[in-house]
Amino acid sequence: MPVSGPSSLLRPRDGDALRAELRRTAADAQVSVVFAGEVRESHLQLSEFFGTRTNGLEGVIVPPKAGLGGLVVDRARPLTVADYGRSSSITHHFDRPVLGEGLRSILAVPVIVGGAARAVLYGAIRECAPLGDRAVGAFVQAARRLSDEIAVRDEVDRRLAMLARQSTPDRDPMAAAEVREVHAELRSLAQTVTDTGLKQQLRALSDRLAGACDGTPASTTAIVLSPRETDVLSHVALGCTNVEIAQRLSVTPETVKSYLRSAMGKLDVHTRHEAVVVARRLSLLP
Template sequence: MPPTASPLLRPRDGDALRAELRRTAVHAQLPVVFAGEVRDGTLQLSEFLGTRTNSLAGVVVPPRAGLGGRVLAEARAATVADYGRSPAITHHFDRPVLSEGLRSILAVPVMVGGVARAVLYGAARECAPVGERAVNAFAQAAARLAQEIAVRDEVDRRLAMLARASEDRDPVASAHVREVHAELRTLAQDVDDPGLQEKLRSLSDRLAGVLDGAVPAERPDVVLSPRETDVLSHVALGCSNAEIAQRLSVGAETVKSYLRSAMSKLDVHSRHEAVVTARKWGLLP
């Protein structure tokens, strides 16, 4: 986890790792899958499915040691068809690996910004090359995890930036809040995990009333859809419909449709009025 991360806001990366392992085990059709997070350049195995012993639990893998260490050092996937006899790796971990009965093993790094953040493994107890189906399944899993971790890192960075701006109470603090709000709405569109998507939107909603400790004015029972809020948050930044469409990966006509719907709900007749009213009612920061 990056140093700016808040343990109260960021979900455990290990939970995402475990969920991805379960999903990948089905598609890869390998009897054993396991993984670990990389901290300070060192891998620690922590998540296991299909193992029969505890021999691998808590194993710490430095760069270049064993198959995992090779993957860390080279930043790319690697396989061995017979772990105990492979000349392509060091044999620092023969005892825990062979005690589990593993022979054919695939290791894939989860790369974020050129840095390994985790390593995923798939294994079988027979000596045979790892099939293309398994390799593809693990590559896709690593890509999904990399995207999710990158989004979490960006959220942490944006929230840290917001905290600094709020502490300084400088004249641009309001602009920072609104930019972070819009970025969180955009990030929510880029993730496949519904839980993480909902958390990003929840964080953006919490920013809506943060400026100067403002309390939303009494308002009618108006509820904007997530997409209507996405569009208005970018209108508040001065974006054109074309710019909003590009940021949210939708068509310009779709943006117009959401904007018309939001204006109708807010009972206003212009983009500017929509933003002013949404802010007054605590729907935007």
């Protein structure tokens, strides 16, 4: 997981997203025990648990190919064992904590981002019986949701790191264009996430970019654009047509026109170009 760079203090903990998804999956899958961990430098560390009776698995570090989790990290695909203690398909480095917890049938599903496992979700029961389709489906869906969430966070980190390497926008036209591109992409990314906190954070970051271009916080103006109005104007500033904006924001062209008219009314202007100019003057856009 990225832990450094200009956005490290701004990025929410991926462990928080993992815990929230695990809690949701515990209800959906209806299995006795669920647990999970993040992958760092190819090693899986177990950290989140629901339904366990002991603390034997807490903090366990699983190297690649070791046990069920290490094999899942190495192969980057879901695996299951119906009787952990007797399985010949895995190593038995972790029999003591796993069997001490009474776990027998276990499913492990990796969270894949960019072709590599970034976390592993487990579902387990204390009987030697296959986990049902409902449980497997719930864990696979959870892994996909987490994969999308982490990919968005990675992209934000990448964009902000790239932005930090640019020159001061008001001195470098190329850097100014990059700031505006990043601003628009942050607005678009905010529409793709389900985590309300992350959505608000992405929008807050874009607002900071807008104010940073002239050192004036956007909140100092009396005019307040809605998040969607800002989304639309940020793409108008890039020269996008209504159809292109609609595609980027996953709305209809008519909806884009509606938000644009509303923004123009608030800014007291009559054209798209004037709306962008005034919004920039008020630090509502970079």
